[in-house]
Amino acid sequence: MKITALIAGAVRGAAFLTAMGLACAGAARAQAPASQLDTILSAGTLRICTAGDYKPFTVAAGEGYEGVDIEMAQSLAKALGVEPRFVRTKWADLMPDFLAGKCDIAMGGIGVTLERQKRAFYSAPTLATGKVPLVRCADKDRLQTVADIDKPGTTVIFNPGGTNERFARTSFKQAKLQLHTDNVSIFDEILAGRADVMITEAREATIQEKLKPGLCAVNTDKPLTFSEIAYLLPRGDVVFKAFVDQWLHIAKSTGEYQRIFDKHFR
Known part of the structure; x- marks a missing residue:
């Protein structure tokens, strides 16, 4: 009789713990933050x-x-x-x-x-993708690497707040850095000779190369970054x-x- 009572008690205890576990899980689901x-x-x-x-x-x-x-x-x-x-x-x-x-x-x-x-x-x-230089086609052979670009007399232009600005500020110490707030007209600054290079994503550089005759994207198959x-x-x-x-x-x-x-x- 004692063994039977012990077994019955164990079964009741297991059932109670299972019920408590399900209740806690349900409460947790109910309190989970909405997506x-x-x-x-x-x-x-x-x-x-x-x-x-x-x-x-x-x-x-x-x-x-x-x-x-x-x-x-x-x-x-x-x-x-x-x-x-x-x-x-x-x-x-x-x-x-x-x-x-x-x-x-x-x-x-x-x-x-x-x-x-x-x-x-x-x-x-x-x-x-990755970052590549976008330059006037006449400068394509001489402005290919960070070392080529990072020299006094070279002007690097960039738009504010994104990865282009971050790359320019961290990569170039000798070149002149030029902030341009309009990301639509920024490419015309290179064509006009007021800037020499913009470092941007390879996809954008390729698009602008097609849209703006005279601009060339450099080494799009070998970007400067990943x-x-x-x-x-x-x-x-x-x-x-x-x-x-x-x-x-x-x-x-x-x-x-x-x-x-x-x-x-x-």
């Missing part, structure tokens, strides 16, 4: 921060935008079943605007950096990141991303 995914679905709107000045990824066009990541943003919104709403930002304001909650995601040729990674998540990379481009997401929100990564995986696997990229990379 931005839930907020987006509830609002019916996906807010996208974008600079609108970085071909072929994001370009302000009239009252709207166009570019690779603009179409990808529209694709993401469609996958979510919501409407896209673009929020204009500047490169210098990108992280402050994002951290202030002005948008749910930031898209538009955003480079992956460890500094940004401290404060935000990134999606899986959309593509790999970098990746991705989408900026709220730090810690693994649910929203998982959705974005899966959507991007499908877009790449079905060829959707490549079709959009090829359309704008002409």
Whole structure:
């Protein structure tokens, strides 16, 4: 009888512990912070921060935008079943605007950096790239490396707040550094001879080479750096990141991303 009673007591104890465990798990799930995914679905709107000045990824066009990541943003919104709403930002304001909650995601040729990674998540990379010099074609042979460029008498121009500025300020000690706040007209400064070189992503350099006769992208097959481009997401929100990564995986696997990229990379 004692053994039977002990067994019965053990069974009741195990059942109690199981019930408590399930209750605690349920309470934990109930108290888990809501994902931005839930907020987006509830609002019916996906807010996208974008600079609108970085071909072929994001370009302000009239009252709207166009570019690779603009179409990808529209694709993401469609996958979510919501409407896209673009929020204009500047490169210098990108992280402050994002951290202030002005948008749910930031898209538009955003480079992956460890500094940004401290404060935000990134999606899986959309593509790999690197920094290359963009120069007047007459200077293509003499301005190929950092050592070639970093000399007195050479003017390096850059736009504020992004990886181009960071590279210029950390890499060049003797060349003249010139800040230019408009990322659309900056290339004309090189053509006009008011600057000699801009260090930018290979994709953008190639696009500007096509758009601006007289400019040449240098060694696009051997960039000065390795970098990746991705989408900026709220730090810690693994649910929203998982959705974005899966959507991007499908877009790449079905060829959707490549079709959009090829359309704008002409």
